Amino acid sequence: AQTVTQSQPEMSVQEAETVTLSCTYDTSESNYYLFWYKQPPSRQMILVIRQEAYKQQNATENRFSVNFQKAAKSFSLKISDSQLGDTAMYFCAFIFTENSGAGSYQLTFGKGTKLSVIP
Amino acid sequence: NAGVTQTPKFQVLKTGQSMTLQCAQDMNHNSMYWYRQDPGMGLRLIYYSASEGTTDKGEVPNGYNVSRLNKREFSLRLESAAPSQTSVYFCASRKGMAGLQPQHFGDGTRLSIL
Numbered sequence: 001a002q003t004v005t006q007s008q009p010e011m012s013v014q015e016a017e018t019v020t021l022s023c024t025y026d027t028s029e030s031n032y033y034l035f036w037y038k039q040p041p042s043r044q045m046i047l048v049i050r051q052e053a054y055k056q057q058n059a060t061e062n063r064f065s066v067n068f069q070k071a072a073k074s075f076s077l078k079i080s081d082s083q084l085g086d087t088a089m090y091f092c093a094f095i096f097t098e099n100s101g102a103g104s105y106q107l108t109f110g111k112g113t114k115l116s117v118i119p
Numbered sequence: 120n121a122g123v124t125q126t127p128k129f130q131v132l133k134t135g136q137s138m139t140l141q142c143a144q145d146m147n148h149n150s151m152y153w154y155r156q157d158p159g160m161g162l163r164l165i166y167y168s169a170s171e172g173t174t175d176k177g178e179v180p181n182g183y184n185v186s187r188l189n190k191r192e193f194s195l196r197l198e199s200a201a202p203s204q205t206s207v208y209f210c211a212s213r214k215g216m217a218g219l220q221p222q223h224f225g226d227g228t229r230l231s232i233l
Contacts, residue, residue: 004161033219045162045209045224052219091161105213106152106177107222109161 002027002096006110013082014118020067021077021113023092030054033095034068035107036077040088048090049077079115087117121145125210125225132200132232140195140228142210150213151193152177152222153185155206162209168193200232 003026013019023036036048051059051068058066063080079086093107126141144151149170154162154177164177168187182204184196193212197204207229211222 009159035221043207043227045211047221050219050221093161105150105220106164106167107162109163111159111161 002108004092004094004108004110006092006113008113010114012116012118015082015084017082018078018080019082019115021090023075023110025073025094027096029096034075035093037091037093038088039091082117084117084119087115089114123210123212123223123225125228127228128226129229134200134202134232136200138197138200140208142194142225143192144212145191146212146223148212148214152211153195154209154211155179156209157206202232205232206230
């Protein structure tokens, strides 16, 4: 069975600094899809960044970037120039095609990392 | 641009009562999902509908039923609520079959069962 592990339940960072959130996973598949979602106190689930496993180049979206190491099964999120609005729970999530019976493309989530940005 | 709309946003039930959570999307998406989120956990899939007219079980389906009423609407029903079903429920939708397409989430329903 595929598993997703976020080993840091809570983290904090000073405003304007850089922080990296870790995520590891276990799968025997060769292609899958990787996502980071942000959940602020408002409870919305907001897509931050996404990557397809067969693509070597790491995805970047403005201040957010990933470090995807396929052999190590690691998919970390780097937030540069942290802002107060980045305070949220962050979830890594995967679409593993083995879990996608009948074309579900369902997401498998980690347990999340609570990030606090300190003024 | 409403996206995914869930109703109600909050609800308190007594054990044994029944309830239906409503979800509608206006993005013409094919796939729809129901997740639950418990403290210290990520979201876990309850049921999904890959396309209009189909539904299937996810990771934690016991105690729930779903109906894909049409392409827009996907409801979740608790027939006899139990305290273990106290949770935040999220509905999501997704356009098509390409893996990288993201799921779009509603704002969630906080359900408490006494």
